[in-house]
Amino acid sequence: MRDAVIDRPGLSERLSRAMTGRESGDGLPFRIRGDTIKSFAIEVNGEADGALEDVRQIAERHHMQFMHTHDASLAVVWDEPGGLFVDVLDPRFWLVHTTAPMRWARSKLRAVVSGSPSVDWCWLTSRMMDRMRLQGEERWFKADFRGGSLLPAEGTKGRRLKVQLEGDDPLDLQRVLRDAGYQSSTALTGVALTLRDPDLGNVDEAAYYRGSFSGRGDSFDLHLGFVSQVIQHYAAQVRSTEDRYGIAWKIEESGGASLSGGLIEVVFARPISRMDQFLAGLFSCREPFRLWAVPRPVSERFVEAEVVDLHVGQRFRMDITPDGIRIYLCRGGCGNTLYRLLANLQHRFDAAARTASEDVDQDRFYGQFHEDS
Amino acid sequence: MGRGRDQASRRIAPPDEHSSFPSSQVGWFVERRLIPINAWIALHRGEGGWPAKLAEQGFRIHRFEAPVQTDAGRVVVDGVSVADDLRAVIPTECKSGQSIENDQAERYAAMTAGNVARFVGLPFDSSSAELSPMYACLEESKTGVVVDLDRLKLPFAVLSVSDERVVLDARGNGLVRSFEQPVPHGSPPRYVVLDVDSADDEFVEYLLPELIASAGRGKEYVALEDLLKAVVAFWEIYGGPAKRRMIEKARNALARAFGRHFQNVFQFEATGTAGGDIIRVINSPAVFDPRGRTQSWQGLQRRASASVGRTPPRARPAPGQQVLFEDLGLGIDLGD
Numbered sequence: 001m002r003d004a005v006i007d008r009p010g011l012s013e014r015l016s017r018a019m020t021g022r023e024s025g026d027g028l029p030f031r032i033r034g035d036t037i038k039s040f041a042i043e044v045n046g047e048a049d050g051a052l053e054d055v056r057q058i059a060e061r062h063h064m065q066f067m068h069t070h071d072a073s074l075a076v077v078w079d080e081p082g083g084l085f086v087d088v089l090d091p092r093f094w095l096v097h098t099t100a101p102m103r104w105a106r107s108k109l110r111a112v113v114s115g116s117p118s119v120d121w122c123w124l125t126s127r128m129m130d131r132m133r134l135q136g137e138e139r140w141f142k143a144d145f146r147g148g149s150l151l152p153a154e155g156t157k158g159r160r161l162k163v164q165l166e167g168d169d170p171l172d173l174q175r176v177l178r179d180a181g182y183q184s185s186t187a188l189t190g191v192a193l194t195l196r197d198p199d200l201g202n203v204d205e206a207a208y209y210r211g212s213f214s215g216r217g218d219s220f221d222l223h224l225g226f227v228s229q230v231i232q233h234y235a236a237q238v239r240s241t242e243d244r245y246g247i248a249w250k251i252e253e254s255g256g257a258s259l260s261g262g263l264i265e266v267v268f269a270r271p272i273s274r275m276d277q278f279l280a281g282l283f284s285c286r287e288p289f290r291l292w293a294v295p296r297p298v299s300e301r302f303v304e305a306e307v308v309d310l311h312v313g314q315r316f317r318m319d320i321t322p323d324g325i326r327i328y329l330c331r332g333g334c335g336n337t338l339y340r341l342l343a344n345l346q347h348r349f350d351a352a353a354r355t356a357s358e359d360v361d362q363d364r365f366y367g368q369f370h371e372d373s
Numbered sequence: 374m375g376r377g378r379d380q381a382s383r384r385i386a387p388p389d390e391h392s393s394f395p396s397s398q399v400g401w402f403v404e405r406r407l408i409p410i411n412a413w414i415a416l417h418r419g420e421g422g423w424p425a426k427l428a429e430q431g432f433r434i435h436r437f438e439a440p441v442q443t444d445a446g447r448v449v450v451d452g453v454s455v456a457d458d459l460r461a462v463i464p465t466e467c468k469s470g471q472s473i474e475n476d477q478a479e480r481y482a483a484m485t486a487g488n489v490a491r492f493v494g495l496p497f498d499s500s501s502a503e504l505s506p507m508y509a510c511l512e513e514s515k516t517g518v519v520v521d522l523d524r525l526k527l528p529f530a531v532l533s534v535s536d537e538r539v540v541l542d543a544r545g546n547g548l549v550r551s552f553e554q555p556v557p558h559g560s561p562p563r564y565v566v567l568d569v570d571s572a573d574d575e576f577v578e579y580l581l582p583e584l585i586a587s588a589g590r591g592k593e594y595v596a597l598e599d600l601l602k603a604v605v606a607f608w609e610i611y612g613g614p615a616k617r618r619m620i621e622k623a624r625n626a627l628a629r630a631f632g633r634h635f636q637n638v639f640q641f642e643a644t645g646t647a648g649g650d651i652i653r654v655i656n657s658p659a660v661f662d663p664r665g666r667t668q669s670w671q672g673l674q675r676r677a678s679a680s681v682g683r684t685p686p687r688a689r690p691a692p693g694q695q696v697l698f699e700d701l702g703l704g705i706d707l708g709d
Contacts, residue, residue: 114663117590247564249437251609255493256436256453259606263420263562279686285670292585292670294677294685296578302559306582310670313589313659315582315603317563319421326421326562330603 007070011085011097015220018099019203028076029067030083032099037223040096040109041122041211041231043238043336045312051088058112058119084108093122093235095227102214114287117313120336122211122234123343125361126351129188129209132230133171136193136205140166141174143351144189149281150349152274158185166192184270187351197222209343238335241360248331264327264338264360266345269352271322275300278349279320285310288344295320309337324356404575406469407565409509412534413452413465415561422557426541430549431456432463438610439464439493445483446476451509453489460497461548462486462504465532471517473508475525481506482527505546507532512540519544534561565606569615573626574681579604580623581630581677584639588657588673594642597623597650620650627652630680638673 005027006014017023018032046054052068052075059066059077067076073089082100089095098105113119124132147159161182165173177186192206201218205226208214211234215223247261272278275297283293283305292308303320316337317328327338342361345353355361412423417434419425432454439450441464450464464484466477484506490499506527510518512535519542522529528545536558543551567579580600587595601619602608608616624641631639642651658669671685678685 117659249606249609252436252493256439256450257607257610258436259414259434259564262418265421276686283674283686285667285674292589292674293582294674294681294683296683297686298559304560304563306579308582308586308589310589313586313591315586317566319559319563321557321559328563 005070006074006076008074010070011074012220012224015085015097015099016218019215019217019220019223028083029065030078033082034099034101036099036214036216037220038098038100038102038105039213039215039223039227040105041213041227041234042094042096042109042113043120043122043334044092044094045118045334046091051091051094055086055088055094058116061115062108062111064108090232090235093231095224095231097224106212117311120311120334120340122231123336123339124207124209124211124230124234125339125343126188126209126346127354127361128230128234128237129191129207131233132207133191133193135226135229136195138169138171138191139194139204140164140190140192140206141170141188142190143174143177143186144347145185145187145351146348147185149284150278152277155273158182161185161187164190183352184350187347189347195222195226209347234339237361238339241335241338242329242331242333244359245357246329246331246333246335261329261331263357264329265324265356266327266342267324267354267356268322268350269354270350272320272349273322275303275320275322279303279305281348283307288348289341291341293318309334311340312337324353404566404571405511406570407568408511408534408560409467409469409532410451410565411561411563412539412556413467413509413532414564416532416539417454418562421562423561424539424554424556426539426552426554427454427549431458432461432549433457435462435496436493438607439489441484441488441492443480443483443485443488445480448477448480448484450481450489453493455496456548457496459548460502462489462495462502463507463530463546463548464489464504465507465509468508468510468514468518471514473518473521475521478522478525478527478529481529482525503548505530505548507546507549509534511535512538515540515542567605567619568607569611569619571622573622576619576623576626577630578681580627581680584627584652584654585673585677588654589659591657591659593654593657595652595654597627597652600652624650634676634680638676 014023015037019035019037021035023032044054055075055077056066064077064079069076073087075086077084077086081104082098085097087095113121142164143161145161147156151159163173174186190206190208192204195203195205200222203215203217203219203222205223206214213227245261245264250258250260252258279295282289283291283295285292290310292310293305295303295305297303301322305318305320306315307318308315312334314333316330316333319326329338342353415421415423416425416427417432419428434452435455436453439453441448441450451467452465454463464481466481484504486495486499486502486504489495495502507530508518509532512533515531515533519531530544530546530549531542533540538553538555540553541549541551543549567575583600583603584595597620601623628641638656640653640655642653658666661669674685
């Protein structure tokens with residue numbers, strides 16, 4: 001079989017049927033099972049000739065089968081337990097859909113992400129998660145804050161906080177926690193909503209900050225619309241950050257040099273109290289930060305670092321103070337690095353950490369796509 | 374940019390008795406020689422908590438390292454700023470030492486807006502533009518700079534920077550207004566970190582991470598010049614002799630570090646047309662089995678730390694009470 005007999009409308013129809021238990025996967029090389037659609041957003045800085053070729057090569061490396069479809073930006077990848085529909089309409093920000101068990105799909109993608117410097121998750125910041133809630137009726141929220149590696153055991157309020165609440169107005173609990181002084185530990189890890197559309201039906205939608213989504217209900221289109229909007233917003237943020245803040249020195253034809261780009265500032269609501277622990281945790285080379293550095297402490301209140309993002313093999317500069325960090329991305333560097341850092345700082349050090357730089361992790365992109373949709 | 378090596382300008386911050394850093398680790402500042410140019414940039418851009426005091430007066434950065442021919446001779450201006458509304462031009466010389474070079478100062482004195490327009494362009498008509506030079510220096514050097522300028526009867530503005538404040542003394546420069554402003558603790562945003570006068574050790578500090586990044590991308594061979602291009606702000610603008618000097622410094626410094634701390638990891642290629650300027654990555658954790666990769670990167674971190682005379686920060690493990698809960702079968706679900 002050279003191509004899977006499926007195109008984009010066909011995928012939508014089949015996955016909508018799967019959501020209502022009426023699809024078995026006839027004509028596909030794997031069974032469609034389950035009524036929940038899982039979607040993952042990954043960022044791929046491809047090197048091969050076209051995104052589909054990247055998909056093929058990645059599948060091959062991970063011992064999976066690859067198949068084209070009747071759509072030029074859609075591929076099918078599978079092995080024995082199940083299959084993935086890989087949507088590369090945006091050749092850099094891919095959406096991967098499946099009805100296979102979450103555990104299987106996540107382990108496959110985790111292997112891809114950890115095994116390749118060109119593939120990363122899309123890391124949704126607290127602000128992005130927060131804005132997502134406006135798209136439907138809130139049903140559920142989850143905070144999972146793990147400060148063990150960056151925060152000292154003594155003298156820290158809310159070093160580990162995990163709560164999960166389902167029901168009407170779940171965000172009330174988030175407000176209670178914040179008002180009680182736990183704003184720096186109340187990470188917005190996951191949200192669940194009910195999406196309603198008079199034409200398409202209803203979908204219960206859950207989103208996790210590491211760019212994964214799960215939808216159950218009447219319509220794959222409704223699920224896809226929600227996921228696409230979030231990831232379009234994310235992609236716009238990453239690209240804007242790279243364009244505006246990537247630092248470059250340019251030789252001017254008329255003589256001399258000019259500087260473009262600039263530093264990005266992240267401001268903490270919870271100051272760093274133990275700089276040595278913060279540095280040891282941040283630069284441990286381990287997941288989720290995967291940062292390498294030999295920091296130069298000027299004093300307890302100011303540290304310089306030339307940092308290597310081991311995930312993508314790129315260097316950037318960082319100045320660290322108790323109240324925040326300055327980040328210097330190189331032109332041509334990957335903006336995803338910044339969002340991975342910010343989203344994970346919000347889950348490991350200070351849930352209230354925010355950027356103070358214009359157009360970085362801001363709402364206006366969201367509005368732009370909301371209006372377009 | 375304040376040519377002339379100034380070893381004494383590097384300093385160790387005084388140890389803080391409450392610091393959790395060993396005093397031997399309270400380390401090197403970005404070269405103080407380069408503080409004035411970075412402060413000058415910050416005052417135009419207002420980043421990192423630094424006040425945009427020059428931008429508030431209408432100035433923006435026009436050029437760095439601008440070669441300008443005057444009637445008194447050629448000078449490479451460290452930074453040129455312009456105010457479009459005022460049609461004003463301020464060429465700035467950033468000094469590290471206590472004194473100024475007379476010939477260079479005379480060239481600044483002879484400079485006109487027309488000279489700048491001719492050699493690096495201006496965004497407005499130079500015929501009606503005004504120009505007045507400025508010197509930028511560390512606060513401890515200000516007295517010497519002012520004495521020299523007075524001796525030469527040059528009314529240039531003087532911008533001085535310390536760890537606590539930045540002061541602009543307009544003196545006879547009618548295009549800017551004086552100010553004194555506190556600045557945040559630490560260096561100004563570090564855009565310029567290496568130049569031709571940087572110490573050998575500084576090359577290791579900045580080039581090694583770039584090399585590690587290349588190893589992280591799985592590269593087997595890395596050109597020394599590519600490392601320098603990535604890190605040295607004005608690399609492309611430097612002439613051949615300056616580039617050769619920097620390559621030599623970088624090669625010597627890295628070769629020492631490789632010999633002492635990175636045997637079987639990095640080495641200079643001994644042969645070939647660019648012999649000595651190509652680094653071979655012999656062992657990169659990027660190609661190791663994923664299960665041991667993190668430990669291998671940490672190993673490189675320890676080697677790099679040793680090569681720059683520091684130890685990596687380590688924190689006492691503090692797992693909290695989670696383990697106790699787990700022993701009771703009440704473990705918090707770790708999820709992903």
